[in-house]
Amino acid sequence: MNAIEVNHLSFTYPGASRPTLEQVSLEIEKGDFVAIVGNNGCGKSTLCKALNGLIPHFITGEYSGDVWIDGCNTKDTEIGVLAQKVGYVYQDFENQIIRPTVLDDASYACLNYAMKDYKERGMRALEQCGLKNREHDYIWQLSGGQTHLLALAGAVSLQPDILVLDEPIAQLDPEHADRIYQVLKELNEVYGKTILVIEHHTEYIADYCRHVVLMRDGGVAWKLPSKEALQRVEELQKSNVFPPQVTTAAQRLKERGEYDPLQPLPITIQEGMEVFTPRFIRRNQEAAMAHADRAKTENVISLRDVSLSYRSVKGDPRQVFHNLNLRICRGEKIALIGSNGAGKSTLMKMMIGLLHPSSGSIALNGRSIQKKKPEELSGEISMVYQNPEDMFIKDSIEKDISYAMDVRGVADRIERTEELLRRFRLWELRERDGRMLSGGQMRRASLAIGIALNPGILLLDEPTANLDIATRKEIMKTLNEMKAITETVIIATHDMQLVCEWADRIVVLCEGRVVADGSREQIFSNREILERVGIRPPEIFSMGQELDPESHCYTIEEFVCRFEGRRAYENHAEVI
Numbered sequence: 001m002n003a004i005e006v007n008h009l010s011f012t013y014p015g016a017s018r019p020t021l022e023q024v025s026l027e028i029e030k031g032d033f034v035a036i037v038g039n040n041g042c043g044k045s046t047l048c049k050a051l052n053g054l055i056p057h058f059i060t061g062e063y064s065g066d067v068w069i070d071g072c073n074t075k076d077t078e079i080g081v082l083a084q085k086v087g088y089v090y091q092d093f094e095n096q097i098i099r100p101t102v103l104d105d106a107s108y109a110c111l112n113y114a115m116k117d118y119k120e121r122g123m124r125a126l127e128q129c130g131l132k133n134r135e136h137d138y139i140w141q142l143s144g145g146q147t148h149l150l151a152l153a154g155a156v157s158l159q160p161d162i163l164v165l166d167e168p169i170a171q172l173d174p175e176h177a178d179r180i181y182q183v184l185k186e187l188n189e190v191y192g193k194t195i196l197v198i199e200h201h202t203e204y205i206a207d208y209c210r211h212v213v214l215m216r217d218g219g220v221a222w223k224l225p226s227k228e229a230l231q232r233v234e235e236l237q238k239s240n241v242f243p244p245q246v247t248t249a250a251q252r253l254k255e256r257g258e259y260d261p262l263q264p265l266p267i268t269i270q271e272g273m274e275v276f277t278p279r280f281i282r283r284n285q286e287a288a289m290a291h292a293d294r295a296k297t298e299n300v301i302s303l304r305d306v307s308l309s310y311r312s313v314k315g316d317p318r319q320v321f322h323n324l325n326l327r328i329c330r331g332e333k334i335a336l337i338g339s340n341g342a343g344k345s346t347l348m349k350m351m352i353g354l355l356h357p358s359s360g361s362i363a364l365n366g367r368s369i370q371k372k373k374p375e376e377l378s379g380e381i382s383m384v385y386q387n388p389e390d391m392f393i394k395d396s397i398e399k400d401i402s403y404a405m406d407v408r409g410v411a412d413r414i415e416r417t418e419e420l421l422r423r424f425r426l427w428e429l430r431e432r433d434g435r436m437l438s439g440g441q442m443r444r445a446s447l448a449i450g451i452a453l454n455p456g457i458l459l460l461d462e463p464t465a466n467l468d469i470a471t472r473k474e475i476m477k478t479l480n481e482m483k484a485i486t487e488t489v490i491i492a493t494h495d496m497q498l499v500c501e502w503a504d505r506i507v508v509l510c511e512g513r514v515v516a517d518g519s520r521e522q523i524f525s526n527r528e529i530l531e532r533v534g535i536r537p538p539e540i541f542s543m544g545q546e547l548d549p550e551s552h553c554y555t556i557e558e559f560v561c562r563f564e565g566r567r568a569y570e571n572h573a574e575v576i
Contacts, residue, residue: 002068003162003194004028004051009065011046011055020046022218024065030161033188033195035205035226038215039240040439040471044198045091047215048164050074051196053082070161083109087155089148091166091198092387096151102126102142103135106153113158125157126150128191130183141318144340145176149183156187162194163187169201171386171465173339173494175534177201181208200467203244203539206230206267214239231265240470245540245556246272252560272543276563297329299366300457300488301351301381306360307512308346320346321512323360328457328488335499336492338509339534344492345386347509348459351490352383365456378404379453386461388446392434397426397445400434404452420448424478440471444478451486458486464495476501496538500554508533521552 006026012019021043028034036044049055056063057079067074069085090096099105107122115121126135129149134142142150148168155163165184169177181204187193199205205212205226212229214221216239222229230236233243233251243251247267253259259275266272306324309317320343328334336344349355350362353374362369364380385391394400401420405413421427424444429437434445443463450458463479464472479502482489493499499506499520506523508516516522516529523529524537536542544553544562553559 001030002027003030003032003070005066005068006047006050007066007068009047009050009067010063011050012062013059014061016061018218019062020218021050024218024220026213026220026223028194028196030194031188031192032211033184033209034211034213034223035197035199035209036213036215037199037202037205037236037239037241040467042215042239043218044215045166048088048166048196048198051162051164052086052088053077053079054088080113083160084113084158085160086162086164087152087158087160089151089155089163089165089168091170093148093151096154097139097147100138101135102131102137102139102150105139105150106131106135106157109154110157118157121157121159122153125153128156128183128187129153130179143176145172145179148172148176148180152180152183161192162196164196166198167200168197169199169204171340171462171494173534174536176340177204184208200242202230202236202242202247203268206244214241227264227267230267233265244268245538245559246543249540249543249556249559250275252556253563256560269539269543269546273546276543276547297331299327300330300364301326301328302361302363303327303350304361304363306350306357306362308350308355308357319512321357324513326507326514326517328490330456331487332505333488333503334490334505334507335503336490336507336509337494337496337499337533337535342509342533343512344509345461348383348461348490348492351457351459352381353377378455380455381457381459382450382453382455383459384446384450384461384463386465388442389435391446391449392442395433396431397421397434397437397448398430400445401448401452404449408453410453416452420452423481424448438471439467440474443467443471443475447478447482451482455486457488457490458482460489460491462493462495463491464493464498496536497555500538500541508535520554524554525552 006024009021009024010019011021024047038044046055049059050067051069053074056075069082074082097105099108103122106126107118110118110121123135126132129152131146131149131153168180184195185208188195209226211223212226213223230243230247233248236243244267246269247265250259250265254261263275266275303324303326306321308321309319311317338344346355350357353369353372356370364377369377392400394403398417398421402413402417405416410416421430424447426445426448429441434442437445464475467475506518506520507514508523508529510533515533516526524541538554540553540556540559544551544559547563551562553562
């Protein structure tokens with residue numbers, strides 16, 4: 001029995017030159033767990049918004065075709081009725097949290113429907129979503145992962161049979177991401193919910209999803225069982241989807257004739273252990289990405305015994321940092337990592353003067369910033385926020401880039417703006433509103449705004465979140481190009497592949513302190529730190545470690561150079 005049937009669905013947004021969805025047909029069986037994948041702009045979110053009636057009831061446009069949910073045609077069914085059939089958790093899930101306490105928020109939808117047992121429904125949803133005993137907490141006491149679970153509980157409280165989540169783990173650390181998917185697994189297997197996720201993290205698809213739907217150019221290319229789908233490495237990559245690193249590595253070895261062509265490609269580390277032979281080819285002498293001796297390098301940022309607490313409406317103040325000590329040297333490329341709530345964004349806000357510590361001192365280029373306003377520091381240090389939309393305040397990116405220079409009367413601001421537009425490949429888009437750009441274009445524009453005043457230090461908060469392969473590569477290229485523009489760069493991120501490919505120093509935050517500080521080998525080889533902080537190295541690193549504990553493979557290329565596949569067909573020939 002199908003939970004969802006989509007028949008020849010087409011949709012064009014007002015003013016768009018071509019349809020976002022074109023003749024989409026798709027069937028999802030009741031109780032399935034499905035991942036929807038594809039490049040940015042292929043129509044994934046638009047399709048999902050058509051499932052709960054937002055399209056065409058709330059978001060208007062040129063619409064044709066039919067979507068059937070539990071026997072109801074969405075275009076003939078009120079959106080309030082559909083909300084009880086299809087629960088939706090958006091990519092920007094914080095916007096779904098509207099009440100001050102956890103139970104208030106979880107039961108709010110049921111209250112709006114005048115359900116007499118609204119509180120009981122909210123409590124049941126909290127229990128199903130792993131938030132039992134948190135009902136009386138204020139929402140600001142929750143971590144990012146718990147907040148996401150609360151948004152899910154708000155949808156679950158109406159007891160829909162279908163749950164749709166748009167990028168559920170895009171900005172979460174591995175521990176919280178695991179928790180989200182464990183909750184979804186239980187909702188699927190125990191409570192019989194049909195789950196659809198828009199997902200870029202294919203390693204989670206391999207572990208949790210039963211089917212994969214690939215979207216391309218506004219249509220459905222195919223729907224396949226997950227194991228078969230994830231082995232289509234070249235096809236996924238052409239659609240800007242990262243297959244699991246273990247799968248891609250096996251495909252590379254297969255192309256070199258070092259992997260049995262009849263053997264299915266592995267999609268998990270466990271399967272990889274069955275098909276890879278730990279044949280050591282060469283020892284990687286690069287090992288630790290040794291960074292410069294900081295004792296002999298000029299400090300640009302120095303934090304000494306810094307403590308910071310947030311006042312709380314309920315309970316004691318929340319302490320973020322306690323006697324934190326850290327120094328940043330000129331020219332370093334630093335990755336700042338740690339779990340959600342570890343204080344990465346808060347630390348950056350202190351560095352630019354948006355927040356001031358309750359005790360301790362912060363010095364920028366040798367001068368205290370204790371009494372400085374952010375605008376007084378903007379020529380020396382700048383921050384690009386996690387959500388690039390927060391960087392746009394004008395109606396064109398040209399005006400946004402020039403704004404800081406305009407208010408300061410920078411003499412060559414016109415020439416400088418044009419230079420930045422061209423450097424970041426934005427010249428053709430200069431008159432566009434930044435909020436209307438694609439994900440990669442918004443990221444590039446926000447970077448241009450961040451360095452408009454030519455600061456010596458640039459802070460970036462999650463610059464690669466929510467990006468497909470092509471857009472992520474574009475941002476990585478831009479970051480590498482910026483090494484020649486900005487002397488010192490600090491990136492806060494959960495993207496361990498970015499950490500491995502870009503950073504020359506890694507700083508690990510946990511419980512208000514720096515618990516580790518070193519090269520990628522020093523950090524990723526320290527199992528105690530990894531377990532304590534909940535850091536998960538790139539999958540290919542973990543695969544290499546399982547085969548040879550002395551190996552340190554940070555990229556697929558390094559893995560392929562060190563290990564080869566088991567040549568089962570040669571062994572078979574010997575038996576014959």
